[in-house]
Amino acid sequence: MAIDFTLTEKQRQIQLSARSFAESHLAPLTDKVDAEPDPLKGFQLTKDAYAEACKRGIAFSMMPAEYGGGGLSNVDFVIAAEEIQAVDPGFGTTVLVNGLGLLPVWYYGTEEQKKRFIGTATADQSGEFIVGYAASEPPGTPGGTANFDAPAINGAGMRVTARRDGDEYVVNGRKYWPCNVGGWDNQGANLNLVIVRTDPGVGGTVGLSALMIERGTPGITYRSISTSAQRSTPNCEIIFDNARVPAENLIEGTRGNGDLVINRNFAWSGPVAGIGAVAVARTAYEEALRWAKTYTAGGPAPIINYQYPGYVLGDVAAKIEAARCFCWKAAHYLDQHGYHGEMLGAMCKVHCTEMMFDCVYKCLQVVGVNAVDRKHRFDRYLREAALLPLYDAGNFGMQRRRVHGVMVDETFNPRAFMDDEPVDFTKGMEGIDTIPGPKTDEPTIPSPKVAEPGFVKQ
Numbered sequence: 001m002a003i004d005f006t007l008t009e010k011q012r013q014i015q016l017s018a019r020s021f022a023e024s025h026l027a028p029l030t031d032k033v034d035a036e037p038d039p040l041k042g043f044q045l046t047k048d049a050y051a052e053a054c055k056r057g058i059a060f061s062m063m064p065a066e067y068g069g070g071g072l073s074n075v076d077f078v079i080a081a082e083e084i085q086a087v088d089p090g091f092g093t094t095v096l097v098n099g100l101g102l103l104p105v106w107y108y109g110t111e112e113q114k115k116r117f118i119g120t121a122t123a124d125q126s127g128e129f130i131v132g133y134a135a136s137e138p139p140g141t142p143g144g145t146a147n148f149d150a151p152a153i154n155g156a157g158m159r160v161t162a163r164r165d166g167d168e169y170v171v172n173g174r175k176y177w178p179c180n181v182g183g184w185d186n187q188g189a190n191l192n193l194v195i196v197r198t199d200p201g202v203g204g205t206v207g208l209s210a211l212m213i214e215r216g217t218p219g220i221t222y223r224s225i226s227t228s229a230q231r232s233t234p235n236c237e238i239i240f241d242n243a244r245v246p247a248e249n250l251i252e253g254t255r256g257n258g259d260l261v262i263n264r265n266f267a268w269s270g271p272v273a274g275i276g277a278v279a280v281a282r283t284a285y286e287e288a289l290r291w292a293k294t295y296t297a298g299g300p301a302p303i304i305n306y307q308y309p310g311y312v313l314g315d316v317a318a319k320i321e322a323a324r325c326f327c328w329k330a331a332h333y334l335d336q337h338g339y340h341g342e343m344l345g346a347m348c349k350v351h352c353t354e355m356m357f358d359c360v361y362k363c364l365q366v367v368g369v370n371a372v373d374r375k376h377r378f379d380r381y382l383r384e385a386a387l388l389p390l391y392d393a394g395n396f397g398m399q400r401r402r403v404h405g406v407m408v409d410e411t412f413n414p415r416a417f418m419d420d421e422p423v424d425f426t427k428g429m430e431g432i433d434t435i436p437g438p439k440t441d442e443p444t445i446p447s448p449k450v451a452e453p454g455f456v457k458q
């Protein structure tokens, strides 16, 4: 009985409790937040729901129980995430980003750092504690986000720098896109994990690290970005102007390994983003089915009785089932392999977000022109579905590149996922397909022989 899709009693409880939270605390808000023109005000409208999520243990449910978190497995977390994102995908991202900001501390931090950062977040009783994860940078300066692991010196890649000065790092540059980072008032989240270039003289596979930056650190400005979807989660631009951060806030195992943090983070979130796409498609499908079962187009019976709507919705239902299974499989793989799944997480995210976008588009075809009437909310489903392939590491620049990097390696075992075997992820697999920097005559750094955090089960 190794393969069994029955939810355990505990998983059923997690699913029902996430569904009841979403229906009672998010559903009444979601249209209002989506329509609010000021992105910060829109985010603030979710504050009571977030406090409730803290009270119910949802906000840090993905963190290990040993450090005060909810101790959910990845499979459990994905089951809960579907219910939340079916009602409000943006709120799901707010919770997800708490994990992106703190899980690297668990993977790579010292015991003292784990207690200090994870323990503080999970012990907080205010109902406001929020954590950001800042990897992304503005487009074209010089390489946006997608080329973060470009190995060439002066190549494309990250440009927020952290220069060591005594017991501090001095941080300069701009980030663009990160969620949660501005907190509830654009004065800063309680904690932000920021990927910085600690060594500007080397390429992205050896020069990046992760710093924890606390609320109240001088020299940092946050500005809201107005997005086309997921308007309940707060995206920001961050400007660092000689911000001074204690050197002890550098997460020890990330020294020179910020590239691995980014790859591992966006692998962990792969099935969560994938299930977000399932959730959006599920909501669109249920609405389209309801429409097809009630709308007659003036004929003798509702349109579901005709071939086109019946076949199309049948295909949509099948694809939703298939994508959900892929997300469960990818989450299970992460559980089995110490939160490593750099290739499978990416494959899951790419496949599910793109397949579900097509499902939502097909639901609009079934409903017809009435899908354009905003009161039926299909424009919202389409906007939400269109965002998913682009966020959480874009499917083209970042996720497919990672899949390609693993696949091209001579050690790659094409049956590994079928056989539930580990697929190691090394720095030698990074840098593939990256855009060269402006100085193409610069030497390229070969795959480094630096110590990497091993493939260790947590």
Ligand SMILES: Cc1cc2nc3c(=O)[nH]c(=O)nc-3n(C[C@H](O)[C@H](O)[C@H](O)COP(=O)(O)OP(=O)(O)OC[C@H]3O[C@@H](n4cnc5c(N)ncnc54)[C@H](O)[C@@H]3O)c2cc1C
Pocket: 093, 097, 132, 133, 134, 135, 136, 137, 139, 143, 144, 145, 146, 147, 176, 177, 178, 179, 180, 227, 229, 230, 233, 235, 387, 390, 391, 392, 393, 394, 395, 396, 397, 398, 401, 433, 434, 435
């Ligand atoms: C709602 C939302 C929440 C987000 N939350 C966060 C967050 O919490 N933290 C965070 O750091 N970021 C966050 N982001 C940003 C998100 O992770 C993006 O996916 C990330 O910035 C990468 O964007 P990109 O892949 O489009 O890269 P870009 O560098 O902007 O590249 C743009 C495009 O250029 C092309 N391209 C560039 N380089 C290559 C290449 N080498 N090979 C092939 N094609 C290439 C691709 O078509 C790519 O899609 C969020 C974004 C949104 C919308």
